Amino acid sequence: ETGVTQTPRHLVMGMTNKKSLKCEQHLGHNAMYWYKQSAKKPLELMFVYSLEERVENNSVPSRFSPECPNSSHLFLHLHTLQPEDSALYLCASSQEAGGPAEAFFGQGTRLTVV
């Protein structure tokens, strides 16, 4: 285990549903990230949080809404998604957002939008 836990592991949702992905880390890290991994594509960085403040938003559609209530928890709220949003969503954490320290990844949530 990497110390980063994501729930749920699998999620199937309709295009009109609202759901949330959860990520939790107890590594004492100050930075947390959301990544999207689609089939046959490189990992795409979505959001970066440093000390609970969003420091990066890579032109992600507003139907994805992140929330970081504290340095140990990160959420990704989903609403009115499209089938092309089906992917593996990975959470990661690292000691700091601005440095090259190793990032630890969670197991991911496999999302299917129907």
Add this chain to the structure above:
Amino acid sequence: KNQVEQSPQSLIILEGKNCTLQCNYTVSPFSNLRWYKQDTGRGPVSLTIMTFSENTKSNGRYTATLDADTKQSSLHITASQLSDSASYICVVGGRGGGSYIPTFGRGTSLIVHP
């Protein structure tokens, strides 16, 4: 534009054999290079991290090399095992506007047959 190209896209080898995976990058300015192993349906796990001044780093049967002049890296796997079957992702970290920006390769899918 920062890019990371990995080759081959996929590789099949017999258990016990050695193999080498390649990573070429155009990220600038360069900060570090990491190799991750990602088992199917799971999050990536770090294998090695190398900075500009390092040209080789080992982690058990995994040895990574870095040539910062030619902007190439390789990951050599010795005496492969069935558990080595996974996707291997090269991630090159750059710096832009004071922020650390990782660029991900598409990965090499390795299958080890008994």
